[in-house]
Amino acid sequence: MRQSLRTVLMACAAGLVGCMTAPWAAAQQISSYAPVTQQRLENPEAGNWLLYRRTYDGHGFSPLKQINTDNARDLVPVWTFATGVVEGHEAPPMVNNGMMFVTTPGMQVLALDATTGDLIWRYKEKLPADLFQLHPTNRGVAMWGDKLYLATVDAHLIALDAKTGKEVWNTKVGDYQHGEYMTLEPLVVRGKVMVGSSGGEFGVRAYIAAYDADSGKQVWRTYTVPSPEEPGGDSWKSDAWKTGGGSVWITGNYDPKRNLAYWGVGNAAPWPGDLHPGDDLYTSSTIGLNPDTGEIKGHHQYHWNDSWDWDEIRPPVLINMQHNGQTIDALVHPARDGYLWTLQQTDNGIKYISGQPFVYQNAFKSLDPQTGRPTYDPEHKPVSGKEVSFCPSLWGGLDWPSESYSDQTQLLYIPANDNMCGQMLGEKKQLLVGQLWLGADPDSLKLLPRGDHIGELQAWDPATGKRVWTYPFPSQLFASVLTTAGGLVFVGGTNDRMFRAFDAKTGELLWQQKTNSGIVGMPVAYQVGDTEYVAVQSGWGVDAQRIQDSLAKTSMKLDPNAVPQGGVVWVFALRRHR
Amino acid sequence: MGDTSISRRTLLTGCCATPVFARTGAAAADEESAQFELPQTGDQLVEVGHEAEAKPLTPQDLGLQDLLLAWAYDPRNKIVRNGSRLNMLLLMRFEPATLGDAERQLAPEGIVAYSAVCTHQQCWVTDWLKSAQVLQCPCHQSQYDLRHSAKVVGGPAPRSLPALPLNVNNGILDIAGPFTGRVGGEQQQGT
Ligand code: FES
Numbered sequence: 173m174r175q176s177l178r179t180v181l182m183a184c185a186a187g188l189v190g191c192m193t194a195p196w197a198a199a200q201q202i203s204s205y206a207p208v209t210q211q212r213l214e215n216p217e218a219g220n221w222l223l224y225r226r227t228y229d230g231h232g233f234s235p236l237k238q239i240n241t242d243n244a245r246d247l248v249p250v251w252t253f254a255t256g257v258v259e260g261h262e263a264p265p266m267v268n269n270g271m272m273f274v275t276t277p278g279m280q281v282l283a284l285d286a287t288t289g290d291l292i293w294r295y296k297e298k299l300p301a302d303l304f305q306l307h308p309t310n311r312g313v314a315m316w317g318d319k320l321y322l323a324t325v326d327a328h329l330i331a332l333d334a335k336t337g338k339e340v341w342n343t344k345v346g347d348y349q350h351g352e353y354m355t356l357e358p359l360v361v362r363g364k365v366m367v368g369s370s371g372g373e374f375g376v377r378a379y380i381a382a383y384d385a386d387s388g389k390q391v392w393r394t395y396t397v398p399s400p401e402e403p404g405g406d407s408w409k410s411d412a413w414k415t416g417g418g419s420v421w422i423t424g425n426y427d428p429k430r431n432l433a434y435w436g437v438g439n440a441a442p443w444p445g446d447l448h449p450g451d452d453l454y455t456s457s458t459i460g461l462n463p464d465t466g467e468i469k470g471h472h473q474y475h476w477n478d479s480w481d482w483d484e485i486r487p488p489v490l491i492n493m494q495h496n497g498q499t500i501d502a503l504v505h506p507a508r509d510g511y512l513w514t515l516q517q518t519d520n521g522i523k524y525i526s527g528q529p530f531v532y533q534n535a536f537k538s539l540d541p542q543t544g545r546p547t548y549d550p551e552h553k554p555v556s557g558k559e560v561s562f563c564p565s566l567w568g569g570l571d572w573p574s575e576s577y578s579d580q581t582q583l584l585y586i587p588a589n590d591n592m593c594g595q596m597l598g599e600k601k602q603l604l605v606g607q608l609w610l611g612a613d614p615d616s617l618k619l620l621p622r623g624d625h626i627g628e629l630q631a632w633d634p635a636t637g638k639r640v641w642t643y644p645f646p647s648q649l650f651a652s653v654l655t656t657a658g659g660l661v662f663v664g665g666t667n668d669r670m671f672r673a674f675d676a677k678t679g680e681l682l683w684q685q686k687t688n689s690g691i692v693g694m695p696v697a698y699q700v701g702d703t704e705y706v707a708v709q710s711g712w713g714v715d716a717q718r719i720q721d722s723l724a725k726t727s728m729k730l731d732p733n734a735v736p737q738g739g740v741v742w743v744f745a746l747r748r749h750r
Numbered sequence: 751m752g753d754t755s756i757s758r759r760t761l762l763t764g765c766c767a768t769p770v771f772a773r774t775g776a777a778a779a780d781e782e783s784a785q786f787e788l789p790q791t792g793d794q795l796v797e798v799g800h801e802a803e804a805k806p807l808t809p810q811d812l813g814l815q816d817l818l819l820a821w822a823y824d825p826r827n828k829i830v831r832n833g834s835r836l837n838m839l840l841l842m843r844f845e846p847a848t849l850g851d852a853e854r855q856l857a858p859e860g861i862v863a864y865s866a867v868c869t870h871q872q873c874w875v876t877d878w879l880k881s882a883q884v885l886q887c888p889c890h891q892s893q894y895d896l897r898h899s900a901k902v903v904g905g906p907a908p909r910s911l912p913a914l915p916l917n918v919n920n921g922i923l924d925i926a927g928p929f930t931g932r933v934g935g936e937q938q939q940g941t
Binding site for chain 2: 301302303304305306308349604606607608610614615717718721
């Protein structure tokens with residue numbers, strides 16, 4: 173059954189969905205809106221998607237089960253909405269009681285009726301005329317109270333009125349002319365809106381900063397690359413920290429029990445490790461910080477002296493799991509470096525438990541059994557002046573797209589890229605502010621595919637460290653995963669434009685739908701009235717297209733123009749609910 | 751700063767809105783707006799990173815297949831037009847016989863000048879690929895054929911880099927006319 177806003181209003185009044193207040197009086201005129209509170213963020217209603225991964229633990233799991241393994245073949249499109257722009261549509265459609273908020277490339281937020289696809293309001297502003305965009309994308313709005321928070325590619329944080337789309341405040345966070353920009357969805361904890369700076373490829377010294385949700389005033393700013401006087405500063409053995417990267421561009425997770433926000437930190441800049449000698453904290457690390465003060469309370473560096481562009485930018489997934497007969501607060505991270513890492517939260521910080529490759533990896537020779545610190549094979553570690561090949565490629569075993577942990581199957585689903593190695597000749601170059609600064613000879617950057625396929629949707633049991641099933645794809649897989657209590661795993665990410673549903677237990681492909689473009693976006697599940705919906709943006713671009721371009725130049729000979737661009741929001745439900 | 755970087759201060763003089771000379775009032779305002787102007791006919795050229803010396807470039811400053819980044823320079827008022835990053839230019843020297851007919855008219859001694867701003871997302875296009883003999887944008891690998899109107903030969907860029915006709919006057923390179931097209935990319939703003 174397809175429902176209008178009016179029906180939703182009635183459903184709210186009858187208590188059928190998690191409405192705090194009656195959300196609206198009539199379509200296009202939103203008279204009231206269910207404010208987002210800390211309590212709601214910590215215990216979100218089953219039908220809503222209020223955080224980047226729905227819950228603070230980063231599972232990307234929906235407890236909804238109307239759509240399930242028995243009926244997934246009956247999924248049909250309910251409505252679509254063309255965003256009007258090209259490039260990578262990476263944001264999850266955020267849903268609060270029947271109202272959907274979608275961000276696109278450019279500077280655009282769409283508020284849509286989640287049942288009908290009707291436009292409620294549209295926010296769009298002009299970007300600066302001299303802006304340059306390495307990553308023309310955005311990964312969604314955060315929610316707090318009656319406002320939405322948008323981090324922009326020209327490094328501003330903007331608060332919008334969720335009912336009207338009108339700007340409430342607009343704060344400059346960084347300087348885009350110096351290569352600082354933002355693409356992430358902010359993380360809100362108790363009224364503090366946290367964001368991070370991109371720009372690792374422009375030689376920025378990056379940071380995480382928190383802003384007061386009401387006033388837009390900065391509360392704290394913590395650099396992810398410490399100065400020599402700060403803890404960890406001695407891990408930089410030259411002045412390279414001043415331009416050391418450590419960018420932050422994917423939303424953190426949060427543990428309310430310990431009041432710690434976990435963030436992933438990007439690569440050291442420029443790429444070849446000899447140009448920034450030392451371990452280079454906190455690049456390629458997870459850091460846990462206090463969201464009230466910004467103080468770093470713990471960290472784990474996955475690989476020291478990053479030389480491969482392996483940002484470890486996704487925060488670890490927080491999982492309570494069995495280990496040696498005890499329940500531990502685990503932090504699980506399928507890393508860009510190609511290893512699946514398990515860590516443990518303790519009262520004294522983060523403890524290493526285990527690490528093992530989930531794709532072919534030739535850069536690490538061994539791991540220290542106590543600390544997890546890798547030793548490297550110098551043959552596969554880029555330096556300046558030498559052409560080096562390494563596996564996985566600079567896009568890693570898993571780049572920024574999110575894994576998902578199903579609370580139902582207790583398995584972790586990784587959208588991996590195996591058999592995709594890379595090559596680079598490191599090159600020492602002077603930084604020109606505002607110019608890309610990779611430290612690599614552009615003629616030398618190549619992908620080296622091996623084996624008979626690249627993409628793999630993998631299911632792992634983190635408690636046993638065993639892989640349960642794998643579904644292969646011929647070429648790259650580049651999109652985030654959704655799991656639901658219907659026993660399903662949803663993912664797009666392939667260059668055949670498909671959106672797919674799998675049986676979470678067995679890996680059987682149950683359903684697929686060809687869309688307008690390729691999907692690099694994050695799928696979500698939500699409910700309005702008595703209907704469960706699954707939503708995703710289709711709009712190919714950025715890294716997925718770059719991989720396509722690079723594989724076109726290999727023996728795979730992909731067609732670089734195979735995937736048309738242009739964004740569309742797709743919403744699916746079961747046929748009988750259409 | 752590390753030995754691979756120049757300081758922020760130096761770089762700021764390299765790009766964007768630090769006046770060359772301290773002036774006050776209307777003169778300063780005029781100067782600042784002149785810094786933002788696109789290259790003007792009769793302007794000379796100075797190398798990026800060497801704005802303070804403001805030494806006009808000559809054909810001898812470019813060897814065969816040397817790539818040089820430059821700003822336009824107003825020699826009368828001694829103003830480097832580096833107010834906006836969109837003003838950056840790139841120069842390269844080729845064997846004149848290898849240039850297309852149209853380019854040869856604009857390129858004294860085989861020296862071509864183009865806007866350095868990629869027509870895709872406005873990164874500076876600076877990577878000369880010797881193997882393919884194309885100029886590649888480092889951001890998303892658009893490729894331009896500088897011998898033939900900087901036409902796009904690969905990647906997402908929608909159109910050529912605008913060319914800037916050059917002259918040699920008294921042994922110094924100067925600008926002979928306006929850009930052949932619009933400078934900048936296709937900034938999408940939503941619909
Ligand atoms: S900005 Fe040059 S290819 Fe995208």
